Amino acid sequence: MQAPLFIAGQWIETAQTAPVFNPATGDTLGTVSRADIDHLDQCLSAARQGFEVWRRTPAHERGQIMSKACAIIRERATEIGTILSQEQGKPVPEATGEVRTSVDNLEWMAEEASRAYGRVLVPRTPGIEQTVRKYPIGPVAAFTPWNFPALTPLRKIGGALAAGCSIVLKPSEETPFTAVELVKAFAEAGVPDGVLNLVFGDSRLISGRLIDSPIIRKITFTGSTAVGKILQARAAEGVKRATMELGGHAPVIVCDDVDVASAAKLAVKSKFRNAGQVCTSPTRFFVQKGVYEDFIDAFVNETKRLKIGNGQQEGVDMGPLANERQLKSVEGFVNDAVKSGARLVTGGGRVGNRGYYFEPTVLADVPDTARIMFEEPFGPVVPFQPFDTLDGALEKANALPFALAGYVMTKSLSRSAHLSEEMVAGMVVVNHFTVSTPSSPFGGMKESGDGLEGGIEGLDAYLVSKTVTSRIAGKDLD
Ligand code: NAD
Numbered sequence: 001m002q003a004p005l006f007i008a009g010q011w012i013e014t015a016q017t018a019p020v021f022n023p024a025t026g027d028t029l030g031t032v033s034r035a036d037i038d039h040l041d042q043c044l045s046a047a048r049q050g051f052e053v054w055r056r057t058p059a060h061e062r063g064q065i066m067s068k069a070c071a072i073i074r075e076r077a078t079e080i081g082t083i084l085s086q087e088q089g090k091p092v093p094e095a096t097g098e099v100r101t102s103v104d105n106l107e108w109m110a111e112e113a114s115r116a117y118g119r120v121l122v123p124r125t126p127g128i129e130q131t132v133r134k135y136p137i138g139p140v141a142a143f144t145p146w147n148f149p150a151l152t153p154l155r156k157i158g159g160a161l162a163a164g165c166s167i168v169l170k171p172s173e174e175t176p177f178t179a180v181e182l183v184k185a186f187a188e189a190g191v192p193d194g195v196l197n198l199v200f201g202d203s204r205l206i207s208g209r210l211i212d213s214p215i216i217r218k219i220t221f222t223g224s225t226a227v228g229k230i231l232q233a234r235a236a237e238g239v240k241r242a243t244m245e246l247g248g249h250a251p252v253i254v255c256d257d258v259d260v261a262s263a264a265k266l267a268v269k270s271k272f273r274n275a276g277q278v279c280t281s282p283t284r285f286f287v288q289k290g291v292y293e294d295f296i297d298a299f300v301n302e303t304k305r306l307k308i309g310n311g312q313q314e315g316v317d318m319g320p321l322a323n324e325r326q327l328k329s330v331e332g333f334v335n336d337a338v339k340s341g342a343r344l345v346t347g348g349g350r351v352g353n354r355g356y357y358f359e360p361t362v363l364a365d366v367p368d369t370a371r372i373m374f375e376e377p378f379g380p381v382v383p384f385q386p387f388d389t390l391d392g393a394l395e396k397a398n399a400l401p402f403a404l405a406g407y408v409m410t411k412s413l414s415r416s417a418h419l420s421e422e423m424v425a426g427m428v429v430v431n432h433f434t435v436s437t438p439s440s441p442f443g444g445m446k447e448s449g450d451g452l453e454g455g456i457e458g459l460d461a462y463l464v465s466k467t468v469t470s471r472i473a474g475k476d477l478d
Contacts, residue, residue, distance in 0.1 A: 321356040
């Protein structure tokens with residue numbers, strides 16, 4: 001497989017390439033093109049021209065073209081899901097599910113394109129009309145990571161294209177092939193040249209060149225908080241809007257009134273999705289003392305049922321980690337926790353010596369001093385701590401600089417009301433684990449990010465407002 005650039009409607013294979021690996025085997029899967037400065041400048045100029053065309057295209061026509069892309073991607077969902085699984089590691093059904101969910105998001109935005117309403121103000125002076133009008137903010141630079149190679153690009157493309165913006169997308173070089181398939185669908189659907197551009201290469205070179213260019217008016221990034229801070233600071237130099245979807249470290253408060261077996265089953269399913277490499281993954285389990293040991297037992301029993309293997313094989317629940325860095329990082333978290341005094345209940349090591357597999361791992365009685373309690377683990381590792389009072393659990397849940405997602409499990413209405421009100425997070429989920437839908441805004445508080453994707457907020461993120469005040473009656477101008 002080869003992943004070329006896509007600039008001004010042309011697919012470009014560059015002389016410089018980098019290998020792409022299959023995390024299930026460690027074998028080379030193909031190559032990805034690497035853009036140089038000239039490519040980036042061509043891209044910027046294409047995005048400027050594309051913007052002029054796209055912003056003048058009526059919103060319902062934009063929506064129609066986007067809907068056509070949705071139909072194409074939907075028809076190829078299994079094919080794209082298989083590619084996604086090969087380059088990223090998650091099992092094919094999960095990967096295909098990601099593609100379908102991504103299209104649902106895109107379709108919602110395609111419909112929303114026609115609803116970028118402004119408003120008419122009530123004037124303070126007779127004869128004056130005041131309107132607030134919405135316009136696309138301008139060409140967008142979008143940077144997406146390797147954990148959701150379909151969802152993160154399509155969230156950004158959806159909002160930008162619905163609003164009338166052109167976009168330069170730089171997906172992760174570790175998972176480029178899914179992005180290529182998505183862009184092909186938009187090209188086939190009739191998105192005009194320059195409206196959607198795709199580049200790969202040196203992340204720093206690309207983000208620097210794009211963010212510094214006066215052509216780019218908005219930055220959107222999904223990835224680690226560390227990189228997000230660098231890009232946000234750079235965007236601020238040009239006073240550019242930046243949407244940052246960054247790391248999380250989601251608390252799960254499990255109260256002593258839950259049905260332990262079913263709560264643990266739900267939690268396991270969510271925790272090990274994508275081998276835990278999810279920014280909203282439930283990552284810090286605080287369980288009330290009365291059910292602490294029972295809940296861990298039930299959780300471990302469910303965990304032991306998971307089938308680990310190559311995501312291309314049928315019946316596999318959890319694939320490998322996405323790359324070798326992840327494997328080393330997860331190993332480091334587990335070793336540090338055990339050294340700090342945590343009890344290793346199950347898992348704890350690599351699986352085999354080919355590919356990047358790591359056992360689903362449960363750690364109990366993890367002290368606050370263990371790194372896993374304050375750094376995002378981004379892997380199949382679950383730390384547990386017992387708690388006495390709800391307010392004690394809340395204090396721990398809210399203690400970190402992260403505030404993306406948070407989970408609550410209880411049968412009590414008043415506990416649910418109290419915890420969901422007091423938990424500091426962009427998204428609080430009670431008694432289930434579905435964090436977002438196409439109509440709901442997705443994003444974090446504190447260092448988990450700034451700005452939202454999805455829902456009406458996700459369209460607004462690509463719009464600017466202009467107030468127009470006109471004298472429509474009264475004395476003639478003289
Ligand atoms: P990283 O921070 O180096 O890379 C994350 C993503 O940002 C990658 O897609 C990369 O291509 C991109 N990137 C890196 N530097 C960039 C730059 N200067 N300009 C533009 N894009 C840039 O980290 P990593 O080693 O891939 O992952 C490390 C940790 O980051 C993970 O363990 C996890 O905690 C976190 N992470 C979070 C998310 C998320 O969705 N929140 C996604 C990926 C990684």
